[in-house]
Amino acid sequence: MENSPVPTERPAEADPRFALMDHAMGYLFPAALRAAAALGVADHLGTGPRPVAELAEEVGADPLNLYRTLRLLATRGIFAEDGTGRFALTAAAELLRTDVAGSFRSAILMLTDRTFWLTAGELEEAVRTGTSPFERLFGMPFFDHFARDADTAAVFHVGMAAMSDPENPVIARACDLPPEAVVVDVGGGHGGLLLSVLRDNPASHGVLFEQPHVLREHRLAELGADDRWTLATGDFFTEAPPGDVYLIKRILHDWDDERCVRILRNCREAVYDQGRVLVVDAVITQGNAPDPGKVIDLLMMSSLTGRERTRAEFEALFDQAGWRLTRVIPTGTRLSIVEGVPAT
Numbered sequence: 001m002e003n004s005p006v007p008t009e010r011p012a013e014a015d016p017r018f019a020l021m022d023h024a025m026g027y028l029f030p031a032a033l034r035a036a037a038a039l040g041v042a043d044h045l046g047t048g049p050r051p052v053a054e055l056a057e058e059v060g061a062d063p064l065n066l067y068r069t070l071r072l073l074a075t076r077g078i079f080a081e082d083g084t085g086r087f088a089l090t091a092a093a094e095l096l097r098t099d100v101a102g103s104f105r106s107a108i109l110m111l112t113d114r115t116f117w118l119t120a121g122e123l124e125e126a127v128r129t130g131t132s133p134f135e136r137l138f139g140m141p142f143f144d145h146f147a148r149d150a151d152t153a154a155v156f157h158v159g160m161a162a163m164s165d166p167e168n169p170v171i172a173r174a175c176d177l178p179p180e181a182v183v184v185d186v187g188g189g190h191g192g193l194l195l196s197v198l199r200d201n202p203a204s205h206g207v208l209f210e211q212p213h214v215l216r217e218h219r220l221a222e223l224g225a226d227d228r229w230t231l232a233t234g235d236f237f238t239e240a241p242p243g244d245v246y247l248i249k250r251i252l253h254d255w256d257d258e259r260c261v262r263i264l265r266n267c268r269e270a271v272y273d274q275g276r277v278l279v280v281d282a283v284i285t286q287g288n289a290p291d292p293g294k295v296i297d298l299l300m301m302s303s304l305t306g307r308e309r310t311r312a313e314f315e316a317l318f319d320q321a322g323w324r325l326t327r328v329i330p331t332g333t334r335l336s337i338v339e340g341v342p343a344t
């Protein structure tokens with residue numbers, strides 16, 4: 001009897017049920033990524049490839065289960081197995097190291113934190129009721145939870161700073177700022193965007209406007225002797241410091257329309273003559289193409305009260321808050337700059 005030829009194609013894979021199965025199990029990849037990041041595996045590979053048994057001992061893991069986890073991550077270029085049970089860093093895995101320039105480990109731990117993970121598991125509730133399950137699960141609103149203590153705060157705010165680091169210099173370059181402007185970064189986190197803006201605009205002054213516990217960890221001192229900045233503690237729902245330009249990055253997407261109008265109106269009331277607002281967020285366009293903005297939109301739905309918006313939706317917010325939308329500036333990142341000037 002002749003041997004049957006080894007099949008070179010897998011026609012069954014054309015059955016769309018296999019694709020649906022893959023979508024349904026997609027959550028296991030971020031689970032593996034979180035486990036590797038949390039265990040600090042990448043920190044133990046800085047000197048070269050290592051046998052998984054050694055790695056497991058150093059990070060305090062079960063060798064077989066660590067192997068299975070890294071094997072999955074290696075299918076998408078995060079770590080690489082050499083065929084003898086040794087794993088090495090790849091360019092992506094390098095960024096999971098804790099103390100390298102551009103480390104993304106804290107961003108991964110933030111994005112896979114239980115505050116996002118558990119609420120995503122309850123997305124159906126948000127879809128049915130129009131409200132996030134966050135308060136039911138965590139007993140308080142999102143930003144109150146992340147103000148509970150220093151360790152909890154660090155999960156979000158250090159992670160958020162790391163997530164914003166790659167986009168901040170690019171966005172700062174795309175901001176078309178008037179000379180000698182007082183630039184207020186509203187909810188500016190640890191100040192990463194303002195750092196880039198001040199470096200690019202030597203005649204500007206920066207104001208980092210944030211909650212007090214977040215300002216305690218700000219990074220503006222990285223400018224050294226250059227002291228063109230001040231800190232402003234406050235609540236953006238009740239006030240804004242005076243300035244020429246209001247940067248509002250990854251803020252409006254956290255909130256419902258009514259609260260966005262309050263933030264924008266406070267800036268409108270405080271802005272100097274000839275000033276402007278630069279809202280930096282994803283701008284959603286129509287169509288079925290993959291769009292990271294539509295992914296993070298569901299994070300806003302499940303953990304917060306906000307959403308990603310279209311240009312028309314930003315225009316409506318601006319109108320209600322006394323601003324006129326002048327243009328949308330693409331930045332080359334996933335975010336655009338939505339510019340407004342005071343409506344006359």
Ligand SMILES: C[S@@+](CC[C@H](N)C(=O)[O-])C[C@H]1O[C@@H](n2cnc3c(N)ncnc32)[C@H](O)[C@@H]1O
Binds near residue numbers: 161187190249
């Ligand atoms: C999603 S983060 C964005 C941080 C930063 N703009 C960035 O792009 O990396 C939202 C920020 O809003 C700040 N925030 C939340 N509620 C606030 C309030 N009522 N007043 C001032 N800042 C607030 C948080 O502390 C947090 O840093």
